[in-house]
Amino acid sequence: MGEFFAAALGFPVVVLSILLVVVVAYWLLVAFGAADADWVELDIGGVPATVGLSLLVVLSWFACLVGAVLLTPSTLLGAGVLAGSLVVGLVLTRLVMAPLKRLFPSDPPASRLDFVGRPCVIRTGRVTQTFGQAEVTAADGSSALVQVRQAGQDPLRAGSEALIFDYDADGEFFWVAPIWAGPTHTLGDH
Template sequence: MAAFLAITFSFPTVVFTILLAVAVIYWLISLLGLVDLDGGDGDIDIDPSADVGGLMVTLGLQGVPLPLVLTLLFLSSWLLAYFADLLFGAALGGGWGHVVFGLLVIPGALFAGLLVTSVLVRPLRPLFRRAYKRPLQKQVIGTACVVLAFNESTGKGRAEAHRDGAHLILQIRSDASLARRDRVVLVEYLSDQQAYWVMPEADFLSGSAG
């Protein structure tokens, strides 16, 4: 046990110990319902131009929630760093030799951890397939929002919405006269502008085209 703790809380394994501890704390908070698995607990700026999804596909990590991907990555990297230090760290002793060894282990463990994680997520994708049937841009159509800022001369602004526990900050467009704190409904996604066309909630509920 003493050797296990010594390696766990020594460089380079301690780097992944901290990351893994953060992941465990996140899941404990999730179990208490204080954060949402799909949305996170902070503000999310929806920017479709950011090709995070493309990066996930390239790495073979798509199809499952990002927190789960990171947890598997941290766990895999921790195991690799731990056993690397257990098998080879003692032979190097302390000092700068061990520091250099650790600096090589960290990126190596991360890279190998990515490969391991890409294999681990494959059997998990069917479990989350229902949640990923439609892009977020289409999922939020029909959602009610509150205007944060709006410029009538340009017809551009921002609005906030809450969906499945996530707090979303969205770019909006409209030809209606809107003011801060007005309630609107997302009616269409404008892919060329990376924004949502909205209409006043009262008009939407009454069936008015305005």
């Protein structure tokens, strides 16, 4: 056990041992709720930066430890072992992160609530409290035909525009209200 600590605390491994202590302390704080797991907003290959950097440090530390034990490097060779272990750690991190991407989806799944607040075009002859359909365009440019209802008696007819303002999950329809352009005035009108 003494040889392990001598190698882990000797040059070049000690450089990565310090980073390893920081990584372990960080994940312990996350485990106890004292830190947020997403403190870095970057992602590395589809995986949050905190996970990617942690993997890089752990894998580089292990590669450096193996290199230091096998080669018992001098100062110059130790710098080479450190650089080589970082390259090995980077390559292994990229390999490990590929299957981890599936655990971190990049976009939340589409939801019907995404349509709330969007304009729509009425496609049925009328919209009542119990009947109606409209076409709405999603943020990605795709369109959908949805069931709509209105609380009032406004004349919502085919081709008129309305605003989706709520979703009724029980009835699986959207509440809409007409979009009124209002009166138009020119400079000559008083």
